[in-house]
Amino acid sequence: MHELSITQSILDISLQAAEQQHAKRIKVIRLRLGQFCGVVPECVQMYLDVLAKDTIAEGAKIEVIEVPLRVRCLDCGRESDIDRRHIECPFCKSIRLKRLSGREFLVDSLEVDT
Numbered sequence: 001m002h003e004l005s006i007t008q009s010i011l012d013i014s015l016q017a018a019e020q021q022h023a024k025r026i027k028v029i030r031l032r033l034g035q036f037c038g039v040v041p042e043c044v045q046m047y048l049d050v051l052a053k054d055t056i057a058e059g060a061k062i063e064v065i066e067v068p069l070r071v072r073c074l075d076c077g078r079e080s081d082i083d084r085r086h087i088e089c090p091f092c093k094s095i096r097l098k099r100l101s102g103r104e105f106l107v108d109s110l111e112v113d114t
Contacts, residue, residue: 069102
């Protein structure tokens with residue numbers, strides 16, 4: 001359910017940015033989402049379809065640029081991408097990891113008609 005308030009924020013940010021560029025219509029909203037940010041893109045699209053009605057973002061599509069979970073091992077010092085099934089260093093098998101990326105959540109860009 002948190003996607004509703006998140007989607008409202010995405011819409012507000014997008015409308016403000018589009019207005020600054022004198023856009024007539026927002027066609028695509030690109031989001032940069034880390035694999036571990038906890039946002040479900042399909043839910044965001046569903047809420048956007050409702051919230052954007054009667055705005056220049058009506059009909060806009062959500063596109064996702066996925067950011068992998070990247071970590072640095074605190075034991076061997078190597079960096080790697082990991083996933084939910086293998087939360088350990090692929091080199092030394094340590095679980096002492098520092099997250100470098102993977103929780104990002106931001107509006108990356110818009111595709112608009114001017």
